[in-house]
Amino acid sequence: MAWQRRQLLQGGLASVATLFTAGTVAPRSAAAATTPADRALRQALSACRPSGDPLQALLAGNQRFAAAWQLSSGTALAAADRSARMAALWADTCQLDPAALARGQRPWAAVLACADARVSPEWIFDVGPGELFDVRSAGNTAFAEGIASLEYAVCQLQVPLIVVMGHQSCGAVTAALDTKPLTPLLEELVTPIRASLQSGDDLSLAIRHNASYAAGQLTGRSAVLREAVAAGKLTIQPLYFDLESGLTSVI
Numbered sequence: 001m002a003w004q005r006r007q008l009l010q011g012g013l014a015s016v017a018t019l020f021t022a023g024t025v026a027p028r029s030a031a032a033a034t035t036p037a038d039r040a041l042r043q044a045l046s047a048c049r050p051s052g053d054p055l056q057a058l059l060a061g062n063q064r065f066a067a068a069w070q071l072s073s074g075t076a077l078a079a080a081d082r083s084a085r086m087a088a089l090w091a092d093t094c095q096l097d098p099a100a101l102a103r104g105q106r107p108w109a110a111v112l113a114c115a116d117a118r119v120s121p122e123w124i125f126d127v128g129p130g131e132l133f134d135v136r137s138a139g140n141t142a143f144a145e146g147i148a149s150l151e152y153a154v155c156q157l158q159v160p161l162i163v164v165m166g167h168q169s170c171g172a173v174t175a176a177l178d179t180k181p182l183t184p185l186l187e188e189l190v191t192p193i194r195a196s197l198q199s200g201d202d203l204s205l206a207i208r209h210n211a212s213y214a215a216g217q218l219t220g221r222s223a224v225l226r227e228a229v230a231a232g233k234l235t236i237q238p239l240y241f242d243l244e245s246g247l248t249s250v251i
């Protein structure tokens with residue numbers, strides 16, 4: 001890894017793309033994108049890609065999800081009815097060709113999200129497989145491995161947007177606010193969350209501050225992500241997901 005790290009720091013965006021070769025169409029390489037087969041694959045993998053602002057596309061998908069989520073809410077609703085209401089949402093969700101996905105990926109946004117079982121990004125943004133590049137850990141912290149994964153998404157897959165999604169009732173942030181003893185590894189997990197907290201934070205504010213802090217860590221710790229933002233090739237946006245309404249909001 002040592003030589004790769006040197007390459008990342010010395011070469012920036014152009015050279016970092018050469019560090020990765022598998023699992024994608026390689027649109028940054030002119031030679032690789034000129035054959036009819038490559039163009040056909042790129043087209044198939046782009047079938048669900050929004051034509052406009054990717055952040056607005058994510059938020060529009062979330063509006064669709066939230067409407068179905070709210071309709072499905074409540075103990076009075078039978079399980080079959082709840083299933084039918086969510087299925088009605090997914091019936092219209094764009095789906096990429098699995099045969100194309102077996103040969104490559106071309107996600108149009110990346111999400112740094114919590115590992116919480118209730119915050120699956122594809123679900124919340126109403127997208128299918130192959131559209132989002134997900135990095136998840138409890139507390140949506142920007143750990144080194146996660147940042148490296150996002151460097152891959154931006155530099156090799158040309159992802160133009162990273163959202164960092166905090167969420168209502170986050171257990172990791174709750175643990176960071178608490179003083180109960182934790183295992184050594186859980187102490188490591190909450191350390192960066194505690195670094196994000198501000199005096200007087202309640203849980204809701206702490207979750208927002210933690211998501212903003214993690215977003216700042218992406219450019220703070222990664223030269224290539226910082227370079228991509230400066231070059232206008234990447235937007236990084238923290239979001240807050242409200243479990244009750246199903247809605248995300250920009251922080």
Ligand SMILES: [Zn+2]
Pocket residue numbers: 114115116138139140167169170171172173
């Ligand atoms: Zn969480």
